Amino acid sequence: MTEDVREKLIGLANQGLKVMFVAQPDACRACRRLQARIFDPLNALPIPVSECLTPPCRCRYEGYDARSVVTRLLTAGVDAVNEERMEDAKELLYQVIDLDERNEKAWLWLSGIVEGIDERIMCLENVLAVNPHHELAREGLRHLLAHRAELGTGQQTAKRIKDAREAIDHLKASQAKVMTLKETPRMANTPYGIGMTGRHVVARLLQQESQEWERPPISFATVFLSVLLSVSALVLILAVLVYAAIMLR
Numbered sequence: 105m106t107e108d109v110r111e112k113l114i115g116l117a118n119q120g121l122k123v124m125f126v127a128q129p130d131a132c133r134a135c136r137r138l139q140a141r142i143f144d145p146l147n148a149l150p151i152p153v154s155e156c157l158t159p160p161c162r163c164r165y166e167g168y169d170a171r172s173v174v175t176r177l178l179t180a181g182v183d184a185v186n187e188e189r190m191e192d193a194k195e196l197l198y199q200v201i202d203l204d205e206r207n208e209k210a211w212l213w214l215s216g217i218v219e220g221i222d223e224r225i226m227c228l229e230n231v232l233a234v235n236p237h238h239e240l241a242r243e244g245l246r247h248l249l250a251h252r253a254e255l256g257t258g259q260q261t262a263k264r265i266k267d268a269r270e271a272i273d274h275l276k277a278s279q280a281k282v283m284t285l286k287e288t289p290r291m292a293n294t295p296y297g298i299g300m301t302g303r304h305v306v307a308r309l310l311q312q313e314s315q316e317w318e319r320p321p322i323s324f325a326t327v328f329l330s331v332l333l334s335v336s337a338l339v340l341i342l343a344v345l346v347y348a349a350i351m352l353r
Contacts, residue, residue: 109151113165117145122170122203125149125163132157142170142203174204182213190217208234212241221252 116123123145127135134155143149143165152161181196194217200210208231215227225248231241 113145116167123165
């Protein structure tokens, strides 16, 4: 950085001004990327830019009162909120914060238009970081933290219910299904008749089993008489065989 540029930056810093990078219309791509970038004068990039592709670099810094720019942007952002132009409002308020990250009014207004609860909490925390005695921000932050805790509890409960339902469904699916009599398919060409359903087959089997149980039991005397007759017949056959053998001699 040349001595003239350094002295100019120091003079702008002493006036409490910021500096903006101004690239020439025919500047190279590296310089065009820095166009309209805002710097603190003492932290500004040196000119000529080290990545400049068309030396000698003819870019420069211009000073401006950042406070007046911030004021205009903040006013325009608040007007956009009141007119319900939320996208424009967010863009304007973000520009304010880029220029003045400790602007508590910008953070406060932004907390009312961002969508996520975590983003709103962050905005209010930044307000309190700048002004710890801001009662509105403190009350809003307390409400948002309580609301987020309630949402977290509700989400955990919903997750547990969902997991329980999935476990029950999985258990039901893993169990073998028992077919009822009504669900038994119609059986064709069975020994018990053509076109009989499973219910009819079961009924026929139960009837046969019932009939077998209803038959009277065999008495001991009947069994003994049957055995005695069998033995007598066997003795008679043996006697005939012996007599025939004697006669043949």
